[in-house]
Amino acid sequence: MEKINLNRVPMPKQKPNIRIKNFDEVALGYNSQQSKNEADRCIQCPNPTCIEGCPVEINIPGFIKAIKDDDMPEALKILKEKNSLPGICGRVCPQEVQCEEKCVFSKKGAPIAIGRLERYVADWEQEHLKSSGQSFIKLKPTGKQVAVVGAGPAGLTVSADLAKLGHQVTIFEALHIPGGVLTYGIPNFRLPKNIVNSEIDYVKSLGVQIELDSVVGKKMTIDELLDNNFQAVFIGVGAGLPMFLNIPGENLNGVYSANEFLTRVNLMKAYKFPDYYTPIKVGKRIAVIGGGNVAMDSARTALRLGSDEVSIVYRRSEVEMPARQEEIENAKEEGIKFRFLTNPKKFLGDERYWLEGMECHKMKLGEPDKSGRRRPITISDSEFIMHVDIAVVALGTTPNPLIVASDKDLEFTKKGTIIADEKTGKTTKPGVWAGGDIVSGSATVISAMGAGQRAAKSIHDYLMSSD
Amino acid sequence: MYKIISKQKLAPKINLLKIKEPILAKKSQPGQFVVLKIDEEGERIPLNIADWDENEGSIDVVFFEKGATTLKLALLNEGDSIVSLAGPLGLPTQIEKFGHVVCLAAGVAAGFIIPIAKAMKQKGNKVTSLIWQKNKKMVFWENRLAGASDRLIIATEDGSYGQKGPAPMILKKMLENGDTIDRINVMGPGPMLKACSDITSPYGIKTIVSLHSIMIDGIGMCGSCRVSVGGKTKFACVDGPDFDGHQVDWKLFSARNNIYKNEEKIAVEQHFS
Numbered sequence: 001m002e003k004i005n006l007n008r009v010p011m012p013k014q015k016p017n018i019r020i021k022n023f024d025e026v027a028l029g030y031n032s033q034q035s036k037n038e039a040d041r042c043i044q045c046p047n048p049t050c051i052e053g054c055p056v057e058i059n060i061p062g063f064i065k066a067i068k069d070d071d072m073p074e075a076l077k078i079l080k081e082k083n084s085l086p087g088i089c090g091r092v093c094p095q096e097v098q099c100e101e102k103c104v105f106s107k108k109g110a111p112i113a114i115g116r117l118e119r120y121v122a123d124w125e126q127e128h129l130k131s132s133g134q135s136f137i138k139l140k141p142t143g144k145q146v147a148v149v150g151a152g153p154a155g156l157t158v159s160a161d162l163a164k165l166g167h168q169v170t171i172f173e174a175l176h177i178p179g180g181v182l183t184y185g186i187p188n189f190r191l192p193k194n195i196v197n198s199e200i201d202y203v204k205s206l207g208v209q210i211e212l213d214s215v216v217g218k219k220m221t222i223d224e225l226l227d228n229n230f231q232a233v234f235i236g237v238g239a240g241l242p243m244f245l246n247i248p249g250e251n252l253n254g255v256y257s258a259n260e261f262l263t264r265v266n267l268m269k270a271y272k273f274p275d276y277y278t279p280i281k282v283g284k285r286i287a288v289i290g291g292g293n294v295a296m297d298s299a300r301t302a303l304r305l306g307s308d309e310v311s312i313v314y315r316r317s318e319v320e321m322p323a324r325q326e327e328i329e330n331a332k333e334e335g336i337k338f339r340f341l342t343n344p345k346k347f348l349g350d351e352r353y354w355l356e357g358m359e360c361h362k363m364k365l366g367e368p369d370k371s372g373r374r375r376p377i378t379i380s381d382s383e384f385i386m387h388v389d390i391a392v393v394a395l396g397t398t399p400n401p402l403i404v405a406s407d408k409d410l411e412f413t414k415k416g417t418i419i420a421d422e423k424t425g426k427t428t429k430p431g432v433w434a435g436g437d438i439v440s441g442s443a444t445v446i447s448a449m450g451a452g453q454r455a456a457k458s459i460h461d462y463l464m465s466s467d
Numbered sequence: 468m469y470k471i472i473s474k475q476k477l478a479p480k481i482n483l484l485k486i487k488e489p490i491l492a493k494k495s496q497p498g499q500f501v502v503l504k505i506d507e508e509g510e511r512i513p514l515n516i517a518d519w520d521e522n523e524g525s526i527d528v529v530f531f532e533k534g535a536t537t538l539k540l541a542l543l544n545e546g547d548s549i550v551s552l553a554g555p556l557g558l559p560t561q562i563e564k565f566g567h568v569v570c571l572a573a574g575v576a577a578g579f580i581i582p583i584a585k586a587m588k589q590k591g592n593k594v595t596s597l598i599w600q601k602n603k604k605m606v607f608w609e610n611r612l613a614g615a616s617d618r619l620i621i622a623t624e625d626g627s628y629g630q631k632g633p634a635p636m637i638l639k640k641m642l643e644n645g646d647t648i649d650r651i652n653v654m655g656p657g658p659m660l661k662a663c664s665d666i667t668s669p670y671g672i673k674t675i676v677s678l679h680s681i682m683i684d685g686i687g688m689c690g691s692c693r694v695s696v697g698g699k700t701k702f703a704c705v706d707g708p709d710f711d712g713h714q715v716d717w718k719l720f721s722a723r724n725n726i727y728k729n730e731e732k733i734a735v736e737q738h739f740s
Binding site for chain 2: 070172175176184212213214215217219220240242246250251252253255257259260263264267268269272273274275276277278279283352353354400401404
């Protein structure tokens with residue numbers, strides 16, 4: 001019997017004191033030897049549980065075996081059968097609560113680093129092959145046309161899958177660059193934009209067209225798309241509307257939504273101001289309010305823009321933080337301060353409406369709430385003032401109402417999400433599917449991709465049966 | 468890429484660009500705007516749609532050279548292209564039969580209030596357009612304005628053309644003289660929007676102001692453009708740009724519009740000196 005190896009190969013990273021001065025990727029990726037060593041740890045379970053943990057059902061033991069066998073083209077082929085965006089997923093998927101959690105070594109605290117291996121294979125393609133759709137035998141064109149609204153993770157996935165089946169797909173994207181949250185939201189130091197671009201190029205190489213600057217709901221409606229040669233429409237517009245705390249002073253100058261803060265930097269490249277024209281206020285002392293990945297991204301971005309002191313302000317304690325452990329550790333290494341059990345009650349400004357500080361309350365934890373996390377309770381008379389000149393509110397996002405306002409047939413929940421069948425993505429409107437954050441509310445890249453994949457199957461069945 | 472079909476200088480620092488975009492030409496409505504980006508380094512800025520021509524497949528934007536982006540835009544010529552043009556954004560202006568409608572605009576806004584005046588007139592309103600410019604040289608599109616209105620009043624700050632004095636004062640006189648006004652649409656700089664709203668408030672005349680907030684995406688994603696109206700936070704890009712002027716928190720609006728004043732100077736120095 002094979003000896004069990006619990007030495008998970010660590011990820012090489014840029015040193016904290018260096019990386020806080022640049023926007024380059026923090027995690028450097030395995031080299032060939034490291035990937036072999038890690039792949040060799042996989043015992044190739046006859047009934048692999050890791051696949052159950054993958055929303056797009058990648059044949060994980062299969063691609064790991066190919067790495068072991070030194071057959072990289074095969075590893076790539078297996079990966080791309082199920083995942084059109086492996087370089088992205090290898091970097092931003094929360095593997096620790098998906099595939100890696102299901103790995104038999106997980107209980108022993110050393111699951112196979114599936115995400116890092118996935119990334120290694122995707123990066124190998126970058127280095128050795130020009131990303132192309134050539135490796136797929138495309139089915140004969142079906143002559144069917146599908147419109148996809150939004151070029152984010154869900155939209156790109158559904159498009160790639162449908163294109164591989166021979167359908168003509170056109171994506172309508174509202175912004176001037178495709179990628180959705182991969183482009184405007186996740187910073188370069190976590191997900192380099194050249195990776196996003198080359199994976200989008202791959203989707204395009206399958207024959208998918210992308211129409212930019214196309215705000216569906218304004219420039220065209222869903223009905224117009226259906227009347228205009230498209231037999232099916234997939235809505236993957238994400239959850240783009242930022243949530244605020246709804247406390248006094250939130251509109252003061254210096255209070256940003258995380259969406260705005262990150263969009264200025266990632267999409268508009270404000271870190272290159274004034275060579276690039278979009279400005280951003282950096283501030284000496286910044287507070288980022290929230291405990292998710294977006295809060296970590298905002299805080300670490302602020303640090304790289306040159307802030308002296310960056311604090312994460314979170315109303316619960318560290319264990320309840322929804323951010324990935326890896327990102328919390330990265331943030332700590334970089335010198336981000338954490339103020340747990342702290343909740344802002346009021347933003348304070350000067351007479352010119354510029355932010356000067358936040359009045360906060362200390363919190364304690366009570367009984368678990370419906371999210372299963374312990375509910376934060378305000379401690380009375382615990383007010384104190386935090387002096388900050390910039391605050392970034394990173395509480396999450398809700399669905400963008402533009403589509404809601406423009407279509408009278410689609411049915412929505414009270415939260416503004418589109419009602420769609422969980423298995424197929426079918427909405428209540430004939431010929432229209434939806435998936436990703438617009439259906440689930442704000443979630444992960446990979447769950448949006450899973451929804452895209454399921455919808456592609458359902459759309460394909462629909463197109464092929466409706467002649 | 469979106470091609471500039473023609474360019475025209477309408478007055479000092481005021482320019483017209485006609486841009487090819489057949490779908491926008493078909494879809495634009497009075498009061499709406501586009502968000503455009505000139506090139507790779509460019510920022511996204513909102514500009515009102517001044518006119519559209521379905522036959523030609525084009526839209527007109529009129530803008531005043533002020534910040535780095537509008538200065539750069541003014542350097543573009545016929546045949547040049549811009550990389551991004553999204554629209555038509557914002558809710559269209561509410562056009563109904565109200566009675567006597569005053570369309571009041573100052574500066575460059577004289578260019579893009581025309582579609583509103585025209586639509587109001589078509590709906591059967593009596594339209595008075597009240598236009599305020601610095602001096603005679605800044606007066607443009609007088610004929611177009613006259614054609615879109617039943618009555619056109621032009622005022623200049625120095626009295627070099629038309630009536631003398633700020634438009635809000637002329638509006639005030641109209642009201643004091645007993646003119647019946649049923650609705651006012653105001654476009655122009657913040658302080659003037661506020662002045663007009665203050666004047667009409669005691670008369671209870673519905674005063675619709677078009678708020679030019681700082682925007683990035685223009686589709687409700689970032690919240691840069693948030694304004695407080697009737698004590699509630701609204702996004703000018705998707706909830707507006709038109710709001711009830713009597714409900715707007717003007718101090719906040721003015722503060723938020725000056726967030727990047729220093730950066731605007733830096734960008735102009737970097738690129739234009």
